[in-house]
Every structure is written in C-alpha cells, then in structure tokens.
Amino acid sequence: MAMPADPENDAVPLRAALVNALARSDVPLDPAWRAAVEAVPRHRFVPGFYLPVGPRDEKGLTAWEPVTAELDYGRWLAAAYSDTTLITQFDGEEPDWQAPLIRHGGAPTSSSTLPSLVVRMWSDAEVTEEHTLLEIGTGTGYSTALACERLDSGDVTSIEVDPRRLEAAADALYGCGYTPTLAVADGQYGYWPEARFDRVVAACSFRAVPPALLAQTRPGGKILLTLSGWLYGYARVLLTVAEDGTAEGALLPGTVSFMAARTHAAPTFGNPAHWAAGLPDKPRTARHAPERLMAATEEAFHLRFLAQCAVPDAQMVTVDEVVHLVDVVSGSAATLTPLNGEWHVREGGPVRLWERVESVLDAFDAAGRPGPEAFTLRVCDEGQRLWQANMPGLLLPSTVPI
Numbered sequence: 001m002a003m004p005a006d007p008e009n010d011a012v013p014l015r016a017a018l019v020n021a022l023a024r025s026d027v028p029l030d031p032a033w034r035a036a037v038e039a040v041p042r043h044r045f046v047p048g049f050y051l052p053v054g055p056r057d058e059k060g061l062t063a064w065e066p067v068t069a070e071l072d073y074g075r076w077l078a079a080a081y082s083d084t085t086l087i088t089q090f091d092g093e094e095p096d097w098q099a100p101l102i103r104h105g106g107a108p109t110s111s112s113t114l115p116s117l118v119v120r121m122w123s124d125a126e127v128t129e130e131h132t133l134l135e136i137g138t139g140t141g142y143s144t145a146l147a148c149e150r151l152d153s154g155d156v157t158s159i160e161v162d163p164r165r166l167e168a169a170a171d172a173l174y175g176c177g178y179t180p181t182l183a184v185a186d187g188q189y190g191y192w193p194e195a196r197f198d199r200v201v202a203a204c205s206f207r208a209v210p211p212a213l214l215a216q217t218r219p220g221g222k223i224l225l226t227l228s229g230w231l232y233g234y235a236r237v238l239l240t241v242a243e244d245g246t247a248e249g250a251l252l253p254g255t256v257s258f259m260a261a262r263t264h265a266a267p268t269f270g271n272p273a274h275w276a277a278g279l280p281d282k283p284r285t286a287r288h289a290p291e292r293l294m295a296a297t298e299e300a301f302h303l304r305f306l307a308q309c310a311v312p313d314a315q316m317v318t319v320d321e322v323v324h325l326v327d328v329v330s331g332s333a334a335t336l337t338p339l340n341g342e343w344h345v346r347e348g349g350p351v352r353l354w355e356r357v358e359s360v361l362d363a364f365d366a367a368g369r370p371g372p373e374a375f376t377l378r379v380c381d382e383g384q385r386l387w388q389a390n391m392p393g394l395l396l397p398s399t400v401p402i
Contacts (some may be wrong), residue, residue, distance in 0.1 A: 001084045005073050007043050014081035015041070018115060021083060027116045028123040034148035037115060042080050045142040045172045046112050048091040048097040049086035052081060057104055064090075066100030086112040088140060092262070094164045105244045108259060110165050113203060117256060122147065124238060124252060125201045125224040132157065134186035134194065134216065136225075137203035137258075141169030148178040156180035157194040159187060161262055187261050197221060205234065205258040207312065208396040209247070209379050224251075226258045227377075227387055227396070228376040230266040231293070233304030234258075237377050246380040251372035255382040266315055272324040275333040276346070279332040281339070283344035286354065288337050288361045290316075290343065292324045307366060309386060309394035325353040363391045 019037050022029050029037075050064040057063055066085065069076045079086065089095065090106035120141070127133060129151055136146055138160035147156050154220040160166040163184045170182050185191050187202060188210040195216035205228035213223055223239040234257040239249035260266075269275070293304045293316075308314070312328035323336040332349025345354050364370070367390035375388045377396075 003024060005069065007069065007077055008041070010077055011041055011043055011081065013198075014077065014165075016080045016207050018083065022116055022119065025083075025116060027119055029119060030123070032129075032150050033119050033122060033146070035187050036146045037119065039149050040145045041130065041186065041324050042115070042142050043077055043111070044176055045140040045145065045169070046080050046088065048095065049079070049088050049105070050095075051086070051110065052092075053102075059104070061105035064103045064106070066095070066097075066102065068097060071100075078166070081116050082100060083116050085114045086116075086140075088112060089162075089165065092162070109262070110139055110162065111259070112142050112257075114361065115142075118143040118146060121224060122150070123201070124236070125222055127151070127199050127201070131198035131387065132194075132196075132201045133157065134159070134191060134197040135203065136190075136200070136261075138166055138169045138182065139203060140165075141173045142171065143203060144180055145173060145176060148173070150182055153179040154181075157183070157191055157197070159183050159185040159191050161186055165353050171202055186263060188212065188263060192216065202226065203258060204207070204261045206261055206262070207264045209239065209377075210385050211379075214239075214241055214245055214247050214379065217247075219243045224249065226256065228257065228260055229305070229308035229312055229397075230263075231304050231308035231311070233255075233293075233306070234301065235305045235306045235372055235375075238314075239379065241379065248376060248377070248378045251375045251377065251386075252371050254263075255298055255373060267328050269315055269326045269328050272319055272326065274316055276324060276335050278320075279333060279335060279346040279348040281346075283346045286336060286343035287344045287358050292361060294318075294323075299369065303361070303364065305358045305372075306360050306386075306394065310360045311353050312397040314353050327351060327353060360394070367391045 047140045048068045050069055053063050053065040067076050087108045089110035092109045130349045130383045132155045135158040138158040139270055144158045166184055176395055179195055190212040196218045198221045199217050200213050200217055200223040202225035205226040207229050221241050228234045236252040237249050239247040241247045287376055293300055314325045318326050325334040332351040332353055334347040334353040336345055375386050377386050386394040
C-alpha cells in the first residue's frame with residue numbers, strides 16, 4: 001500500500017538541494033537570503049503551473065503541459081524546487097486547475113520567477129532588514145514570502161494588478177504566517193498609502209521609469225526595475241533617488257527579462273503585409289543586418305534595448321524571411337528583405353525606422369561596443385535619458401504623470 005503524499009516533509013530535502021544548487025552558482029547568496037530560501041515552502045505558492053513539453057507543434061507553437069500534485073505528485077514537487085520559472089497564467093486568463101488542459105501557445109502573464117533571479121533581485125536592490133519595501137508584481141507570492149522571511153512582514157508591501165492572482169497569493173502567504181500589506185494596484189502608480197519606501201523592486205518590466213515610484217521613494221532610497229519595450233529589448237537599472245526627486249543609476253549586466261506591466265504591453269498592429277504595401281518600391285542597401293538585434297547573444301540582447309530607445313514605438317516581426325518594423329503611433333513602417341547576401345530596406349512614414357536603428361548601431365560601434373554597465377540612466381522633470389561617455393544620449397519614451 002502506497003504511503004500518502006506528505007509535501008511538507010518531502011519538500012525539506014528538495015529545498016536543501018535548491019539552496020546548495022544556488023550556492024554553487026554565481027548567485028549572490030548571503031546567509032540571510034540562504035536562510036530565507038531554506039525556510040519558504042515554494043510548493044505552497046505553486047499548486048498548479050505549466051511546463052513546456054516536446055517540440056513546437058505544426059503551427060510553431062509551444063505546447064504547455066499542466067502540472068499539479070493530483071496529476072503527478074513527484075514531478076510537481078520536484079519542479080517546485082527547481083531553479084525554474086513556473087508559468088501560472090496565460091493571456092490574463094485563470095486556468096481551471098481542477099481540470100487543466102494542455103495548451104498551445106499563448107503569452108505568459110503570471111509566473112513564479114526562478115528562485116535564483118528572485119534572490120538576485122533582492123541582492124541587487126541591496127535590501128536589508130532595516131528597509132521598508134514595495135514589491136511590484138506579487139505573482140504567486142513566493143518572492144514576497146522570501147522578503148517577509150528576511151524583513152518583518154510589516155515592512156513589506158506588495159501590489160498586483162490581477163485580483164485573482166493576488167487572492168491566491170494572499171491565501172498562500174497568510175497560510176504560511178506572512179502578513180505583508182497586499183493590494184490590487186497598477187504598478188506604474190506605485191502605492192501611495194504605504195509610501196515612502198526605502199526600496200522599490202519591480203517583478204515586471206516598464207517602458208520607462210514611472211514617475212510615481214520616484215515620488216514614493218525616500219531620498220537615498222533605491223529603485224530596481226527592468227526596462228523593456230516593443231522590440232523586446234531589456235535592461236535592468238538600479239536607481240538612487242536624490243533629495244530633489246531626480247534619480248540616477250547604471251544599467252546592470254546580464255540578460256534578465258520580465259513580463260511587461262500589462263498597461264505597457266505592445267498594441268496589436270494588424271497584418272504586416274498591409275503596412276508593407278504602402279512603402280516605396282525602390283529599396284536601399286542596409287548598412288547593418290537585422291541579425292545584429294535578433295541573434296541569441298548578450299550583445300544582441302543589449303542592442304535591442306538601445307535600438308528601441310531610438311524607435312520606442314516600433315515592433316518587429318519576421319514573415320517569410322522578410323523583417324517588418326511597424327510603428328502604430330506615427331504610422332511609419334520598414335521592411336528588410338535578404339537578397340544575394342545583402343539586406344534591402346524599404347521605409348515609409350514620418351519616421352525612418354531602420355535608419356534610426358542604424359544610427360544607434362553606428363554610434364555603438366564607434367564607441368567601442370560598450371556593455372550595459374557603461375550606460376547611466378538619468379531621470380528628471382525634463383525626461384529620462386540614457387548616457388554613455390562616447391555615445392549620444394538616448395531618450396526613453398514619455399511616461400504617465402504622477
């Protein structure tokens with residue numbers, strides 16, 4: 001006769017193994033965060049999630065298989081204590097975890113971030129016991145629990161835009177004895193009732209730094225967030241807020257990405273062929289190939305972010321080897337078509353999209369191809385500008401008012 005499942009005891013060695021794995025990696029794991037990872041039962045925060053399975057289907061879509069304790073106890077518990085991001089929601093729709101189905105494709109909209117990245121976030125933000133903290137993006141509540149384990153729960157505020165996600169996270173947090181302040185709120189506006197904070201950390205990405213976050217941070221306090229855009233370029237920045245309410249900080253190295261804040265997600269743009277139909281017939285030869293932005297390299301990851309600073313409203317899609325850039329704000333478009341080892345560009349509308357991208361690539365090459373940590377972001381009333389000693393400043397998109 002099989003013994004009944006006992007996740008509370010079965011999880012203990014798995015949690016210890018996770019901590020040891022993190023310690024062997026390059027994750028900055030000081031004793032306090034190690035103790036937090038050892039203490040927090042991650043399985044309580046992920047009763048159901050999806051894992052990718054097999055090759056893409058005939059439409060090129062990823063197949064996602066539901067995982068729960070009822071479906072496969074061993075797989076569920078092992079995955080809960082793996083250093084893996086666990087997807088818990090697609091397209092803003094809450095799954096029916098009583099009868100979950102395999103799904104194909106979809107945009108992940110909520111997850112339990114891999115533990116190594118959660119610990120890195122808290123470490124990069126220099127969070128310690130004496131701080132008050134605002135977390136943007138509660139998600140499953142696992143990262144919130146780690147913060148509560150290190151800090152006092154009364155010093156932690158976590159906000160989430162999806163009320164169903166927050167309800168599930170609250171049940172798990174309170175069930176584990178953690179009592180942070182939780183609220184349904186849009187992260188771009190922060191959370192005024194609990195301000196001001198010593199640290200603000202976002203587990204989602206923004207197109208630019210929301211001004212409300214600066215106003216809700218104490219002078220000398222720090223804001224850690226991921227900047228992203230519609231070209232899917234990402235950069236992380238740690239800002240220090242000054243007495244006058246401005247902020248400045250360097251980009252951090254690495255290739256971390258987060259789901260976009262839902263109000264900052266890219267708009268739909270229709271059929272790329274319709275945009276291409278209105279472009280001039282005569283092309284020019286591109287100075288830079290689109291592979292520079294699309295390659296699976298750290299430099300390409302960095303370049304996508306710099307390029308989208310130059311064309312913040314552009315989106316890119318490839319159809320039958322033709323690369324399309326579409327800007328729904330200005331009505332501009334461009335195509336890049338491979339021909340005889342070259343790329344031919346057609347551009348139309350008020351903004352010459354690929355010409356602007358090429359100008360950034362030219363400046364980047366002339367500056368010696370500086371990495372992310374060579375760039376400083378300055379945020380003030382006049383705007384948000386990215387600076388590098390040997391490159392012209394790049395302006396981030398305008399943000400919502402305070």
